[in-house]
Amino acid sequence: MTSSLLSDLMNLNLSESGEKIIAEYIWVGGSGLDVRSKARTLPGPVSDPSKLPKWNYDGSSTKQAPGKDSEVVLYPQAIFKDPFRRGNNILVICDCYTPAGEPIPTNRRAAAAKIFNNPAVAAEEPWYGIEQEYTFLQKDINWPLGWPVGGFPAPQGPYYCSAGADKAFGRDIVDAHYKACIYAGINISGINAEVMPGQWEFQVGPCVGITAGDQIWAARYILERITEMAGVVLSLDPKPVKGEWNGAGAHCNYSTKSMRNDGGYEIIKKAIEKLKLRHKEHIAAYGEGNERRLTGRCETADIHTFSWGVANRGASVRVGRDTEKEGKGYFEDRRPASNMDPYLVTSMIAETTILG
Template sequence: MSLLSNFVNLNLSDCTEKVIAEYIWIGGSGMDLRSKARTLRGSVTDPKELPNWNYDGSSTGQAPGKDSEVILYPQAIFKDPFRRGNNILVMCDTYTPSGEAIPTNKRYNAANIFSHPDVVAEEPWYGLEQEYTLLQKDVKWPVGWPLGGYPGPQGPYYCAIGADKAFGRDIVDSHYKACLYAGINISGINGEVMPGQWEFQVGPSVGISAGDELWVARYILERITEIADVVLSFDPKPIPGDWNGAGAHTNYSTKSMRSDGGYEVIKKAIRKLGLRHKEHIAAYGEGNERRLTGRHETANMNTFSWGVANRGASIRVGRDTEKAGKGYFEDRRPASNMDPYVVTSMIAETTILWKP
């Protein structure tokens, strides 16, 4: 393995101007990240300078075999923490050869919403809290848990330290630094309530960049867990019973909310979200009904609620926001497997564009 590492860590800039671009896209399930690499003649910093590419959509559940070509449009560039140097990761979205967005391309509609003049004027900021669970590969059971058994009940694991309480920190810290290297606006990490479960936060990010950054952060995390021989799960309730689920709490503000008098704007936005509660729940992740039960720091999915500092509500407003009379709020409904393009754009559309 040491000899193999010598090749993996070769510094290409010593001998060539060519760089490797890893094109990333989302497959047919909506959660299966795919990627493949190509060689470029030199360094690229603007996605507009990159060529479109294609792949076999029949192998990803996105096209029939008799007409299987799907086209990749480069949309965002990040530094590659695996190959390093001038090599890059490229977040793409997906189109037919005639230029139409395919049905699983959720970025396309989100970009249209975020480019609307009324949304642009409000400068929507997002802070996305991505929870996830690390599983032992062969048994699909959380890391640190006894095989076929359970650890002690929840309580000592949240933000904990110690070999009997924190499991997988090497993976978590590797991901943290790799995201910073890539240029992702990752703002923190912490251990979660259920042992073997962790969280990272992306943001504040503006508009469509929130979705781009979270998807690439997910990609980097899955690559790191691949190296560590650990399985990454975004299941919103990986272990049934008296264990916390996994969410993707979405913190949100607009320019009006961040300005004087913003608290009234926040309350108006929350009322609009309540009127479209069912539509949002339907778009906030698969299997979310197993998580949003009204227990384990969640609101029941069938009832919309909000409150100050209330982690059992659908929407939580922070004490600082209430005190300052302006700021942001947290939508606690999205599941860990939500599509950030869908959730961020839907919140903007409901709170800024929608007229009840």
């Protein structure tokens, strides 16, 4: 009875009582990976981020400001429909500034926006498709969902794109997330079970420029909320289990207008050569703990050596057969870890390949 009433109250349709809506302001915390949020009431529906009020929070509690000067200001940047409260309620992706209007050190969106607003970059209309891999962990023991406590399942092989109670673990959470992202307005393009049991992937894209980062962060936030309700822990660790188990990446599919036009394959090859020259810089920005994943085994390239190839999932960069055949298209940077910051990765790829 109490549970039923609680559910009813959570699903109240606010439009029946007036114009007021709830806006959930979301930002990236001090670790660069933790998503934080808080809600506020607004007098009516809003569809333009510039019409939303700026807000502030205690940065000393998120490791983003000292206690003696703790105010950090939230600038609304992107709006999504709220799949939890529904109606006209919204999720708001924000970035963070000092009261003087300077981006705080962990605000990677501001630097990315400068790159994407560069006329040379904007003219190339960079498209991104990001494959976000992640792992479900059993609460309190930090061991993958579906794995025997203190033990291991059968070796990899039957789990990738699998079906069955002994092979696919957490599908209800995954499907709930899929539909919630579509409802929110995120351009989620697919899902699949991954090679390691308890590990899944969703894909977002194609997205143009800065919107790729906004949509990945919104999708991550929604997944955090759904796993919270399910009592399961979401892990973006790039190598959650040692040994011959696949790690978790965030492969970044990328193209520019020049690459998508006739003769684009030659542009792609030149871009890959530019990536090779800055391999160490990219690796340093592609996620914490990535050295545990990029070992040259389990469908990865060695972290110390840049390589590329057609249809080669053991390379740093993979070019698809269709791109080779058609002489234009996109390529896939397979180096980013699952815990990468999408603002940093997408803008860095554009900067290297377009601005040189």
